[in-house]
Amino acid sequence: MTKQEKGLWVTVVVLSVGVIFMGTFIFRGMNDSSTNTDLSASDWKEPVASIAGQMISEKQWVDALKTRYGNKVLMEMLNRQAVLAEAKLQGLTVTESQVDKELQSSMEGYSSEQAFYDEMWNQFGMSLEELRAEATYQVLLEEIATRDIAVSEAAVQEYYEEHEADYKPIRLFDISMIQVDDLDSANHVLERIEAGEAFGEVAESESTDEYSRESKGRLGLIEENDPFQPEEMMRLAEEIQIGDVAGPVQVDEHYIIVRLNDIEEKQGMTFEEAMEDIRMMLALNDSIPLSELEEQLRSKYGADIRVKLERPAS
Template identity: 80%
Template sequence: MTKQEKGLWVTVVVLSVGVIFMGAFILRGMNDSGMDAGSDASEKEEPVASIAGEMISEKQWVDALKTRYGNNVLMDMINRQAVLAEARLQGLTVTESEVNKELQSSMEGYSSEQAFYDEMWNQFDMSTEDLRAEATYHILLEKIATKDITVSEQAIQEYYDEHEEDYKPTRQFDLSMIQVDDLDSANDALERIEDGEAFGEVAEDESTDEYSRESKGRLGFVEENDPFQPEEMLKLASEIEIGDVAGPVQVGEHYIIIRLNDIEEKQGMTYEEALEDIRMMLALNEASPLTEVEQQLRSKYGAETRVHMERPAS
């Protein structure tokens, strides 16, 4: 697994678990505020919303949340307790620098650290503290999964030599893009920009790429050798200066115009700096899947549930 693949994979993990965190947070809040043993039952019937003359009670809301997210939230809570218990037993800890490094991997592809945190909050209601807690959990789980696996220094050195390109310094281009379906449309868009219209406004009007059009053509930072980006676009970006607009250039069946917003130099990693990352990567390749490790820990610590959750109807 390359550094980039690991970064993408970690991002997926953070996002998917973020949904569970959201459900857990809401359920916890409801339990604290409206479902204490001493609270009056009528409070749960108080409306929290209304539409077309119909009321939605707090109880209906909480029941719907439990039905939709309950199984995942409960299992997530059990897993975390089991992992913490095993970490204490094994004397495993997580340092602040390890958490920072894990989060940095998740931030790859975002225009800035703040953009990453804003996205996590806006889309998943995950605060910085939530993200740090999730990173800590993930690191502990990996340490537990690999604690009995030994990776030789020779294997680490061989991996580094084979993937040396991944550890060299690279540049990242902060790009905006307009994609259209024919050359005439591309020239028309370029003419509008040359006449003084803002790149983002033209992108909103003309671009056929739905993802970037919603952000006024902004793609964010991409690595100069990103295998998931068109070579033609990256080559064009490498030939222009910050602030320049270039194109059109044909990419597959489309034509694109780009704007280079910024360039960021990304430091490489020496063998010594990459050693621990590679060791963990190779160890994880030999370890049981992390979901299986969680299952083993639940069994080890005698997890059991005393409620029955219905699966939502499909």
């Protein structure tokens, strides 16, 4: 997974997953308020935070969350219920192996499974259970969308042959990088590393690349010939040994120093191994958009929104 693709995936997580689990708290608060007519009860007024002498109550917090995220959360909660109802009607189930496979596809580009789980927890507070719940939902939704779509083996074979390069073994480079804006700074950084300073510590303090600086210069696993990465950086990584540091080399108006942390081999896939993935992909191409399917299922199962959610002020 490239840096851009990883960023896109994280954006999807923020918009569709994180908000869902936030909804558990938000709408629990809504339900509590409906049964408690005294909104000034001590537990509702109890401050959850304070700043500059001002208290923020739980009600203020919940109201702000409802105003900003309420509509999205409610739609997602309704979608989950509708999809579960449709899956039960159609007799669809999801196996542990399907969930594992869905999660594995999300982990591409991370140095390990644990690195993926750590980032999801540290950045979004998402547990393994929550990640598996979202993966389960995605698999069910796709199965519903493609249930009545037939894809011939000939079509699958044709796709595999046209994209055979995508299924060949490929090397993945685990790279760290320090970026600075001039050659003198680059040489100074290199001298510090050669003198024994830790690459990650120098990257954290000196790199001008915000994305990698936050992870002490580490870019994660990058496929060889990744078109989104600078050719100069990838060429350096291919020329050095694991653990070596190389550079500086100019990339556009910047100078970078590279450390090769590791190299992994991504296994290829035979036609037999890839055919089910290809079949699902081609079926999804012929299905209605998943968001439209969710809307249809909400309608089918009589979604009834009984609260008025105000639109946030622009």
